[in-house]
Amino acid sequence: MPFLSDALARVQPSLTIAVTTKAAELKAQGRDIISLGAGEPDFNTPEHIRAEGRAAIEDGRVKYTAPDGIPELKDAIVRKFARDNGLTYARAQITVGSGGKQVLFNAFKATLNPGDEVIIPAPYWTSYPDMVALCGGTPVVVEAGIETAFKLTPEALEAAITPRTKWMLFNSPSNPTGAGYSWDELKALTDVLLRHPHVWVLTDDMYEHLVYDDFTFCTPAEVEPQLYERTLTVNGVSKAYAMTGWRIGYAGGPKMLIDAMRKVQSQSTSNPCAISQYAAVEALDGPQDFLKTNAALFEARRDLVVSMLNQINGVSCPVPEGAFYVYPSIKELMGKTSPGGTQIETDEDFAAALLEEEGVAVVFGAAFGLSPAFRISYATSEEALTEACTRIQRFCAGLK
Incomplete structure (x- = not known):
């Protein structure tokens, strides 16, 4: 008789947490990693x-x-x-x-x-x-x-x-x-x-x-x-x-x-x-005025990320109305090979190669039930976002 519950077989661990954990492990090894996986504001609590x-x-x-x-x-x-x-x-x-x-x-x-x-x-x-x-x-x-x-x-x-x-x-x-x-x-x-x-x-x-x-x-x-x-x-x-x-x-x-x-x-x-x-x-x-201030900062980050991603051939990134995520489609990139030699057949392949070759952690679209795409959380600094998107541009430009 199995020891673990049958219900446990119907679920899997959180893939967003898994991506963040993997990025943290690579950072601890001394790698230059920009993690865009976590869905939490980089601001301190007021x-x-x-x-x-x-x-x-x-x-x-x-x-x-x-x-x-x-x-x-x-x-x-x-x-x-x-x-x-x-x-x-x-x-x-x-x-x-x-x-x-x-x-x-x-x-x-x-x-x-x-x-x-x-x-x-x-x-x-x-x-x-x-x-x-x-x-x-x-x-x-x-x-x-x-x-x-x-x-x-x-x-x-x-x-x-x-x-x-x-x-x-x-x-x-x-x-x-x-x-x-x-x-x-x-x-x-x-x-x-x-x-x-x-x-x-x-x-x-x-x-x-x-x-x-x-x-x-x-x-x-x-x-x-x-x-x-x-x-x-x-x-x-x-x-x-x-x-x-x-x-x-x-x-x-x-x-x-x-x-x-x-x-x-x-x-x-x-x-x-x-x-x-x-x-x-x-x-x-208490005071609610900071909500609009923070939203304005997120909006500027959104505009930066959407603009840089839409400059990439084969990437289509809609402009979101809210939250702090973008979900660009990479349908046109499937079947290509990364600069490091990885065959890109799925969005999970794309995310894994991007992390390994450019040090940018994103969450692949299959985790959210719709592929091929990936999710970026732009709840981080404009400096980090600019560098991350530059790396994504370079990675995609090298796909063959």
Whole structure:
């Protein structure tokens, strides 16, 4: 009898973390490596938020809390949803987890039975299908390629829905593409969902405040209030507030679902870090002006990377509406040979050769469910991005 769970065979380790780990190992060996794999801001957490974390330690606010969040943080989240999204929740409709990832996992664990399907547009964040599979569900991947600007169409959504569909998982702006859905684009999708009352909506709004140009963020329950009672709106402080390591994610949704998710969390991790929770209150209730400042810095980096990548023959890089990623297509580079002699048959071959020959770490597109492409995180300095893109240009120019 095998010792390990059958469920474990349905999942794989995070490929984005694997790329970052590999880059760190090569750096430790003395290699000149520029890592563009990690999806976290290079800014420090703002001082007023750090100060509240220090105060929580000094004040002794370091004990166990309620399993899914302190009342003060839940109330701050209620205010945030009202202020930013026009969504009204009571405290009992809010849950807090150790990062958005735990909140998503709790939702799946609380709702999925064997055979239940979850619609996941591709490219997707690498963890989505594995979390669904680990919780006993079936991921239904629907391609949303470069020809639709990496956005799911109403027709594709309609075709993917079956009697077994339980959730549609929605991420805008997207990791890995940065694609953001306009109000009209999102309304077209919610119109489809209104025709299928058995399908619930699970949003991942983690990049809400990282949007560029004249793009305006919106979320499904805001666009279509009739979906409010079957939508779990997930967000967190990781990206916009530069608090990745603090590990605070949260969600608002129907009380019945929130109660079920609390039960899951109470028997797994219990409460998120108390210190981080108090800091997150300050993040959500404190000054918000730095959000636009940081977004402007990211927008300049986006423009730099898109411009340099689109100068490469055989590379096509759309301009993303948000987040801090680009997802260039390298379809025209398949079948070529790298300067170092590697045959490029897949985007994984491309990424491996780029790392080995030029010291640039990117994540290959197959990790996100749509190939051939690769993901760059531009959450690093313009100097590093310029050097990395110069190396990518040189590598591609040497392909034969």
